[in-house]
Amino acid sequence: MSDFRPLYPLVLVDTALLSVDDEGLKVLLVRRAEEPAIRKWAMPGGILRPHEDTSLEAAARRILRDKISVELPHLEEVCTASGPDRDPRGWSISVLFFALLPRDQVQAVVKSKVEAVEWANVANLGHRIAFDHEALLERAVGVLRDRVERSVLPLHLMPEHFTLTQLQRTCETVLGRPLDKSVFRRRLKRSSALIELDEFERGVQRPAQLFRATEGFSFFQG
Amino acid sequence: MSDFRPLYPLVLVDTALLSVDDEGLKVLLVRRAEEPAIRKWAMPGGILRPHEDTSLEAAARRILRDKISVELPHLEEVCTASGPDRDPRGWSISVLFFALLPRDQVQAVVKSKVEAVEWANVANLGHRIAFDHEALLERAVGVLRDRVERSVLPLHLMPEHFTLTQLQRTCETVLGRPLDKSVFRRRLKRSSALIELDEFERGVQRPAQLFRATEGFSFFQG
DNA sequence: AGAATAGTGTCTGTCAGACAGTATCGC
DNA sequence: GCGATACTGTCTGACAGACACTATTCT
Numbered sequence: 001m002s003d004f005r006p007l008y009p010l011v012l013v014d015t016a017l018l019s020v021d022d023e024g025l026k027v028l029l030v031r032r033a034e035e036p037a038i039r040k041w042a043m044p045g046g047i048l049r050p051h052e053d054t055s056l057e058a059a060a061r062r063i064l065r066d067k068i069s070v071e072l073p074h075l076e077e078v079c080t081a082s083g084p085d086r087d088p089r090g091w092s093i094s095v096l097f098f099a100l101l102p103r104d105q106v107q108a109v110v111k112s113k114v115e116a117v118e119w120a121n122v123a124n125l126g127h128r129i130a131f132d133h134e135a136l137l138e139r140a141v142g143v144l145r146d147r148v149e150r151s152v153l154p155l156h157l158m159p160e161h162f163t164l165t166q167l168q169r170t171c172e173t174v175l176g177r178p179l180d181k182s183v184f185r186r187r188l189k190r191s192s193a194l195i196e197l198d199e200f201e202r203g204v205q206r207p208a209q210l211f212r213a214t215e216g217f218s219f220f221q222g
Numbered sequence: 223m224s225d226f227r228p229l230y231p232l233v234l235v236d237t238a239l240l241s242v243d244d245e246g247l248k249v250l251l252v253r254r255a256e257e258p259a260i261r262k263w264a265m266p267g268g269i270l271r272p273h274e275d276t277s278l279e280a281a282a283r284r285i286l287r288d289k290i291s292v293e294l295p296h297l298e299e300v301c302t303a304s305g306p307d308r309d310p311r312g313w314s315i316s317v318l319f320f321a322l323l324p325r326d327q328v329q330a331v332v333k334s335k336v337e338a339v340e341w342a343n344v345a346n347l348g349h350r351i352a353f354d355h356e357a358l359l360e361r362a363v364g365v366l367r368d369r370v371e372r373s374v375l376p377l378h379l380m381p382e383h384f385t386l387t388q389l390q391r392t393c394e395t396v397l398g399r400p401l402d403k404s405v406f407r408r409r410l411k412r413s414s415a416l417i418e419l420d421e422f423e424r425g426v427q428r429p430a431q432l433f434r435a436t437e438g439f440s441f442f443q444g
Numbered sequence: 445a446g447a448a449t450a451g452t453g454t455c456t457g458t459c460a461g462a463c464a465g466t467a468t469c470g471c
Numbered sequence: 472g473c474g475a476t477a478c479t480g481t482c483t484g485a486c487a488g489a490c491a492c493t494a495t496t497c498t
Contacts, residue, residue: 007272008230048231050230050231050306050313054306056304079299080278082277082278083277084276091272093233093278095302095315164477165476165477180460180461180462180463181477182461182462182479182480187459204476205470205471207470209477209478387449402488403450403451404488404489405487405488408486408487409487426496427449427496428497430449430450430451
């Protein structure tokens, strides 16, 4: 470890971009093209640019745009990590954000840009994660689980139209445990976060009614 | 506003040190002795020193030690604030921590050190708060309320020995609403966060039994 | 005895969990 | 009709809120 101790810390911004697919909860990882930790996988992140960015959140948005061509509506701070040894470049701070991507847009992200990008299964990452990003990811997933546990619906993970069963499956995937159907639906009826549509599914045994989230819903409402 | 845009942002650490007294929820404010915002009141904070501090939390600890001679066990991150305009010195990041001080130690803090220090009523601050510290304080109080709401006891606010009624009063002060006695006690019985002592109050109408927190309790447990 | 506060018992409404039952579709 | 999945109804136990009641100590 170098003993170089700069006057200013390195300020980094990382984003845990989460989604779900049939395998389970997923996180977007990027294979690093530069030192440090070159060729290792990490959550998309980069260095704050005070002359470009108007806030840390704006920096996270810029980096996502540049690295993986994604524009996200909902970005939220999770925590920070800091210290002299967590990045070989020296004393650093990472501010971690988390964001949710609708599951029907998962494919779109993977084929973008030059760097290698992969949706990794959160439950089974392998041991190739750079820096302390594995611990950071755990924090982000914890925040998500906590929200869903408190009966906040992960509507940001859903496509525009979806059935109640699909929403339930998503919650179950996030929480990692089965939910009772009637309990789930009872709560939805009271939540006012969902709007009933006149459309129905197609091409399945019994088509279910489609719903959408209320206009301008926030991740926070019940 | 200056157009000077440094390569590195200013990294600051602030702490919302909260306690309660008979008037209500209190926050420790320090009158700034230097520019910027000289003579205005702000939460105790300062600049990260990478060559001294091993983490942001350690920096917060150092600053509390230096400014107001307080050592705190429990320090926790709340959020960050960032941007080019929130501090006149330029692009800055503040990482906010929050901490709780037992109410029987409130007096000890006030008479320490050179700078003017004051426990301000959170509900009635006046309009003399520097920077964006008023908004930051709101976030910290929000975290505290949220914890207590979720039936996490604010044991860090209590003296070593306390009665159940005192604990209830503290919760009521934090939440700003009355709680039902029997409901409160029922929950405590299940919580296992409290240890029954053989001692009792003295010099009151009917002395109540004293309790203490379980050894090594965390703010997070129920 | 009476005031004050500690501590307990009980009723009621609400809601989660569990599970069975009914409805409606494709084949 | 049959299988599959959507959707609903109902029973039960746990718990919160409300409030009354008893107990113990000081004056």
